[in-house]
Amino acid sequence: LPVWVYIQGGGYAQNSDNNYNGTNVVRESQSNIVLVNFNYRVGALGFLAAEQVRQDGDLNVGLLDQRKLLEWVQKHIKQFGGDPRHVVLHGTSAGGGSITHHLTAYGGRNDDLFVGAASQSSFWPPLTTVSERQWQFSRFVNDTGCSDSPEPMNCLRSASLTTIATANIVHAYPGAFSQDPLPHWTWLPVIDGSFVQGSLYRQFERGQFVKVPMLITNTNDEGTAFASDAANPADFSMFLKNNYPALTKSDIDALIGAYPLRSPLPTKQAWFPSVAAAYGDATFTCPGNHLALSFSRFYSPWNIWRYRFNMQDPPQVAAGLGVPHAFDTDAIFGPGYAGNYAASFVGINADIVPVTMKYYISFVRSLDPNRYKDAGTMRPPSWVLMRILSQ
Template identity: 30%
Template sequence: MEVIALVLGCILLAFSQNAPTILPVSPPLVTIKNGTLRGFHVKGFDQIGFFGIPFAAPPLGDLRLRHPQPFNEAFSGVRDATKRSLSCPGFGSFADGLDMGEDCLTLDVVLPVNIEPSDTLPVLVWIYGGGFVAGGTADPRYNMSYVVQNSADIGKPIITVAINYRTMGLGLLASKEIMVADAANIALYDQRLALRWIRENIAAFGGDPSKVTIWGESAGGSSVGYHLTAFNGKSDGLFRAALIESGIYLGLSINTIPQLATTYQPIYDNVTRAVGCENSIDSLACLRTVPFQKLYNALVGLQFLPIVDGKFIPKYPSESIAAGQIADVAILIGSNTDECTATFFTPRGTLNTDDDVYTYLAGYGTGLDNNTIKTVMDLYPDDPALGCPFGTGVERFADQGFQFKRGAAISGDSKIHAGTRFLANYYAKNGTRPVYKYRFDQQPWNNQEVDVATVPPVSVTHYTEICFVFDNLNHNVNWIGPYPSYARLAHLMSRAWVSFAHDLNPNNHGVGGVPQWPEYRTSPSNIVFRADKTTVETDDFRTKQLAFWGSIWGLLGS
């Protein structure tokens, strides 16, 4: 373990090489493989932060549109780690407010003060979502200090790490040229290299590289899922647990290499044409020379998703799972009751008739045949009392589409709920580690979820749980709200997440009056999080519907 020494005016060399120690003095220094970092004391918390730490060589020039390369340079003197780096370029609402640029492959570490020489703390690693088109550790919604504070308050201190990774076309561009250059799924390789950096360096901060939990929501949750099946399930000891919130892992249609010609290749060709690289002998090499702003402008608005590259994603994830080629780790997984009232998941204003719903389903995955579509429509009849938002009775929200609720129920089950249950069931039957599942059932305090859904119906939509699990008291775009019951729920959830990362058991949260969260292997149940009362339910809602989606993953392209 590397030496960590905190100095006041000079570096103290009184600590054993095998005993990292953190003391409440300034400035905090830590020595990792590349040299010494200078951190800071987090304002308002008994915490130390080291921000903007490079885990990869800057992906500039000839390193643009390539898999990341390790950052192997030695620091010149003491490197400042008191400010976040640029966020990776993105577009859309989840890029708002972020200072973006290509030199972005960094991570941020937050840890409690007063770590003892004998401490080897568990590590919780955050992978942000954002539809694979935007996101960054600098997003104030992902303030890790409240999580770390909760860990200290319950006597289960952890270290948190938040990682930046490339999104949009800079992270997931796909084409035949990309495949020849072995440059597919850059975003996922960025994350993987960050995990390798953590394994090699986190002990210098007082962390235990054998006790890493990877954590993500939405596209971040999907990313966690891809790490589970990456390289045929070979995790290389990079993590011992996975925490997946509203992951679209098994409901996300992804392309294969044979499909590129009719999917991403025309988009790639349009991009090369837009920046003047279409006649180059090596168009990908040409893209690496294009001025950043020009390339960025050509990529804005284009969404690329991970693809089956035969390596990181060796086959459809459902096929990897069926073959047992998935990492055996502890799992905490769940979803929100009304996931797909989110405007980017379910069309608004267009699902009015059976024909509209039929057309919508015909575009699912690789294309659903008539019999499959009929089965879906039978499983999800046009009955608003059965639609999403659930529990809203005969109200149709017809201004959003006469059959919007029907479409939202189909979308939420196929994209999120079915995959969540499928993965939980797989691990319960085949894994050797603990499995826990939840359902989040608390709508936002003002029934608004900025960047996700602000026009009714909103209810317990996608992303609503984020401010609760981060226990984020800041009045930003995703705020808990003014009600004490909401604050209590946030304390419970954040501390349960910490307890899972620390003990592989979310029940050691220290919050009174909460039922025991059953282990899914012995009791297939959800803990149901609500501000008024948290309860436990048997995980059997919409059994036939969710089982059906789990039987056609191949048709869905996942």
């Protein structure tokens, strides 16, 4: 049977939900798939980075955990009725970002671990070098009481999980404007020269990735769940600087110019829509667009599918969030099978659940979301392939 391997998100800082339940999608597939879900190390346990870690350990171990799971699937999934030659990856948010790291792993080396991938709201935060994360290691060592140890790595290994968890917090980046608002994510993958060999943008631009059929998705309002409630351009600037410390003043001015004041949203300050749009584009939507363009260029435009989920939920809209990040997850797994869910998925939006779910089931089964789509689904229009030439 085709195998659906799901990588959950959580910003690489936490596992977003340990209650993902594949029962519904397996049932709706008429038992024509096997679904695998798992946990991986996150936060300091998964993404602590420094030269000391490189010399006396491993970098990006959260991603290496995932890779080990994919190797385990190749060896053992037959015991569960799965076909190791037909493994399709699916990830949400940081899970979607993880998908892109597996596509580009070891410079795009194909280890035959999967034959297709679905990247849902792919999360691409700043990807830094190891040296650029040294400050975080120093603070973590201090917060765990290991700063005076002559062997800080040994000290960390002997620390209790309670101590580790207490120190597993977000600090402001060096050079940030202030402590408020703190950056959303700081425990992140780094360029290690091996598994992660460089910028995701650059690797995809150069064709350094595994070429397989792709389903690439986003929601309509990716940034609303994360943006600061900015009242003015100064708040906008502070949010950008605190989350992207490498931005210069001219960079920030250009971004504010590109995202001027927008129509207001309920319960939100005047500049919130602009901040949300900028953050959503930079972190989630533009990565999806870049993936689609790169796969079309280096692989095949006929084996790439893209959707934007825009099913509005009245309470989310009333809160000024629109259709927020990863809101389609409940439509993929079914209400109640991916943790808490919006009531509209069993009410006014109930019809979208079988449509979305069966797109994913079809993609896992056949590497085409339309082959086994829901019987009531209208086939989307075909887009004419065009080559744009610049003078």
